[in-house]
Amino acid sequence: MTGSIPYLVIALIKTLLVVAVVMHVLAYLQWVERKVIAHVQLRVGPRRVGPHGLLQPLADVIKLITKEGMIPSHVNKVFYFLAPFLAVVFALIPMSLIPFGGDITVFGVHTSMQVTDVSVGILLVLGLSGMGVYGVALAGWASNNKYSLMGGLRSSAQMISYELPMAMAIAAPLLMLNTLSFRGMVDGQAGFYFGVIPKWIIFQYPFPQVVSFILFIVAGFAETNRVPFDLPEAENELVAGFHTEYSSMQFAAFFMAEYANMMTVSAIATILFLGGWHPLWPAEYGSKFLPSLIFAASGLICFSHGFSPARPFDRITLPVFGVIFLGIAGIFLIPVAQTFLLPIFWFGGKTGAILFVFIWVRATLPRFRYDQLMRFAWTFLFPVAIVNLFITGLLVALS
Amino acid sequence: MDAILFLLFAGVAVLCGINLVLQTHPISSALSLVGVMGALALIYLQLGGEFIAMAQLIVYAGAVMVLFVFVIMLLNEGKERKVHRKLWVRWAGAPLLFAFVAMMSAIVVRILPPSEGVTFGKMTQGTAQAVGTKLFTIYLLPFEVTSVLILIAIIGAIVLASKEVD
């Protein structure tokens, strides 16, 4: 038992770290989304609050907290207050299962960059995303409003329907990885073919799981109620759906739940399909210097734009950003910091790429009608997922 | 530590069970049942059944109870009407229930031989690999039969729920 007290302390420290980082990333994910959508639509996005709108999430939080919290009459108060809690809790718990890196030794303590490694991790994440339906359904029903009820029921039916292709798309790479824990999945994707091609699941030998990856991403779009599957909650359909009657912090809770779900889906896609925190090419060919190169290049671009800026305010802010980026590039060159910064860089890079695809699709595609959405799930995605699972099983058994 | 956790989860399960029986609105009962299933999943984890705990969470709490909650929301009937029962019936219900529980517990405690307690980690056969191996080799026939059963249930439910009354 004497070894378990430091274990509790380490677990507490890791939990606090993950909570702090995840909350900040959630807030700034909204900033990234607004900027990317704005640039796709040839406009600028938020730029007034802080340099390049970087303090916009803070302003949004202050606005949402100080807004008048209206509770409509004739709502069922217990469920009205319970629904955002359920949505946020079941969206945030999976972040404690995700490995951000391998084993590291910090100040003599040997631990892994993961809060806890449950041996049935992927099943727990599937179960928790199934429980997330309750927050949406209860929110729609407790609002005592027929538009909210219809929006809530449609949204929950969509989430349940897309859980099936998602589960089948997860089962196919599990046949090749032979483990249910996240640590085991990432370890099964270490190494390189012919010394160059990474052994990620989308490249692995019996059957490269590209179809599963695409299925999982499409089902992930529908699970998180993102465009093009966001009919139940879009602002101009059904009067904003299940969160019509919610204001201030409860509305913020639903938004936080949606972004947390997005992050969970991207993180699981990275671990399951893209090799977790393993680099794209081996370390002997110089993959250790990629983050320094990227940050140094961004710093130099900021400097060069800072000499002839589009707006006079940028004469000060862009060189500051340039200096910050060059500093980060320098930190990535320290060997001691490389052991835990490099896995975080690769994991964050891959997850960030998938999140960018989420935001890019939102700026680009129109939304499905509800019956088209359900028909797509049941008549197209589900048979494709079954056939994919069958072919994977066949090839794994034959090899 | 194990005993504290067991008492906590068992307390949650029993409280949610009592809430299920006492609440008048069916949706409160449904959410109490979800609470019972969650607490039971944690107790299964303590008994070493990690696969069955996750199956309980995914299948029971995440799919069957969502179906119940959907039907309750769709039908939207509201609270139950208070029923008028005779006086002696109302006063005899709870004591008879207690007597039933006490009798069954006494039988259970007497029949079982004394054994050591439950420690977390003693049962190693509950992993997905162990359960899956047995499910696909020894219990293959019941597995296939239940999949046909689910197919029949799906077809039956679709036919029943879509029949139009002329």
Next chain:
Amino acid sequence: MPPLPQLSLSGVVPFNWYLILSVILFALGVAGFLFRRNIITVFMSIELMLNAVNLTFISFSYKMNQNDGHIFSFFVMVVAAAEAAVGLAIILTVFKNRQTLEIDEVSSLKN
């Protein structure tokens, strides 16, 4: 009657407590089944009874250190899911015809 198991300092849970918990949950399910009038609540009490039985299966499977109890419990879950689907479809049909969910009102076969 043998003395009730004591809560020891090492915190090990006596085995009988799991079975007693199962008995209590089963009794609550019986109470809900007999005393409630809403048909969906009656159905949920049946699910509570099935859960209590699952707990008994898994406790005994722990005691014998075999996982057959887990597999039985898995099949019970699957059959309960199928039964819930068909039962709720029947309830929906009854509601469409009688516009009520109380089991005392659906009594036209009585004298």
